[in-house]
Amino acid sequence: MKRLLAILFTIHCVLMTAQAQPVYDIIMRKPAYASCNYDTYPDSIPGKMTPAPHDMRPFYISHYGRHGSRYINKRSGYDIPYKMMVQANQVNELTATGKRVLDEMNLILEDSEERWGDLTPLGRQQQRLIARRMIRRFPEVFADSANVTARSTVVPRCIVSMETSLMELAQQNPRLNITMNASKSTQCYMNYQDPVLRKSKLTPEAQKAYDEYTASRMGNSRLMEMLFKNPDIVKELVDESFFNYYLMKMGLFQLNTHRYRETYLTDLFTTDDLYRMWQIDNALWYLQYGFCPLNGGDYPYSQRYLLRQIIADADSCIQLERPGAQLRYGHETVLLPLVCLIGINGYDLRTTDLDKIEDRGWWSSSVFPMGSNVQFIFYRRHPKDKDVFFKVLLNEQEAKLPIFTDCAPYYRWRDFRRYCLRKLDRYEKSVGKKH
Numbered sequence: 001m002k003r004l005l006a007i008l009f010t011i012h013c014v015l016m017t018a019q020a021q022p023v024y025d026i027i028m029r030k031p032a033y034a035s036c037n038y039d040t041y042p043d044s045i046p047g048k049m050t051p052a053p054h055d056m057r058p059f060y061i062s063h064y065g066r067h068g069s070r071y072i073n074k075r076s077g078y079d080i081p082y083k084m085m086v087q088a089n090q091v092n093e094l095t096a097t098g099k100r101v102l103d104e105m106n107l108i109l110e111d112s113e114e115r116w117g118d119l120t121p122l123g124r125q126q127q128r129l130i131a132r133r134m135i136r137r138f139p140e141v142f143a144d145s146a147n148v149t150a151r152s153t154v155v156p157r158c159i160v161s162m163e164t165s166l167m168e169l170a171q172q173n174p175r176l177n178i179t180m181n182a183s184k185s186t187q188c189y190m191n192y193q194d195p196v197l198r199k200s201k202l203t204p205e206a207q208k209a210y211d212e213y214t215a216s217r218m219g220n221s222r223l224m225e226m227l228f229k230n231p232d233i234v235k236e237l238v239d240e241s242f243f244n245y246y247l248m249k250m251g252l253f254q255l256n257t258h259r260y261r262e263t264y265l266t267d268l269f270t271t272d273d274l275y276r277m278w279q280i281d282n283a284l285w286y287l288q289y290g291f292c293p294l295n296g297g298d299y300p301y302s303q304r305y306l307l308r309q310i311i312a313d314a315d316s317c318i319q320l321e322r323p324g325a326q327l328r329y330g331h332e333t334v335l336l337p338l339v340c341l342i343g344i345n346g347y348d349l350r351t352t353d354l355d356k357i358e359d360r361g362w363w364s365s366s367v368f369p370m371g372s373n374v375q376f377i378f379y380r381r382h383p384k385d386k387d388v389f390f391k392v393l394l395n396e397q398e399a400k401l402p403i404f405t406d407c408a409p410y411y412r413w414r415d416f417r418r419y420c421l422r423k424l425d426r427y428e429k430s431v432g433k434k435h
Contacts, residue, residue, distance in 0.1 A: 035253065053379075055381060057140050057381075059140065059378055067371070068119055068120070068161050068370055070120060071118050078112070080242055081246045081250055088227075092229075104264045105265075118156070120257050128164055134325075135168075142176060148179070150162050151327070152180070189305040200298075202288060206295045217277075217280050220269075244273070250265060282362070282363065293350060303334060304341070307424065315417070335372055341423075344394055344399045346361055375393040376390055377390060378390045389407075392409070
């Protein structure tokens, strides 16, 4: 019996390794993927698009995008590993490698000072290229003096992302009729953070599951031995788990700045180290922003007002002969739950088993790298055509929706509209009953 159990356990481990391999392979090729929302936007985007059905042509684009690569928001994001290193250096416990790491950390802090949260040159380049591909892929939408309306949250990096994108569109077609705005009046849907749902983002039950999931994935004794002369002695100064996690974050975040090709920190970590950190982060994003029953399973509904606005805007624009494009610039904490709420590519997953989310394709890094975006591309035969189709691009790649279609990746707008509004109505009705 014991032999049988051992064989079954071995098979299980092999299967789990095989299922996990895709993420591991991605991280091996692109270490930044491990940093989830700190990941840089994909360098290359597949150019081939599925032909539209029934000789339809694109006429309208509705978009929500995250700002491009930025500096870290606050110095506190770097202070955890930095202060530990400074304290160890004060008692002469750094190895030669440790001293080099501390020097690198000082350079990073010097480079980031007074730039906290600012869009980086790489972030501007990302937005330029996304806008360029948009107008070249769908020239019909941006033809002649087409209307382009843009909205941004009031955060500077989002405003600059919007301006950079619009400048690129104007360069590609100077005749475009472009308007833009960043106002607190639109924050009710552009960057809404539901106060009730926020309180349940990490319930005691969810925290317990997370702690159990991460227990075997935290820490890095190899790193401690590389950087500190006597790892056992510096344990009073350095928390191994926190230090390992945040030093990895510090190194990977630098891939978003103009020093991104010079940082030494990422060389300290193996693919295994980075993969474990990705698992830790991915589970936390699912617990806090996905349809996880452990926190009530409702958080994606925090973006119900944005989804209603997208639907209302589309309904209005469909009536116009030449609607053009509506572009919105915001944050990953809006984009991720919006993707989950709509159910794009299966991100409406519900499970209490954190070990299953990776195997079932819930990979947050694929949703919200810096510059991430969702584009709704609308198609029809002519301006009076009421049978409107559309498709969704997630980070400029054709995506799937949880509704029926006989011509994927294209869907009838009326089917999607009905699906979403019924879903939102059910939620709001249930909330009304609770209160």
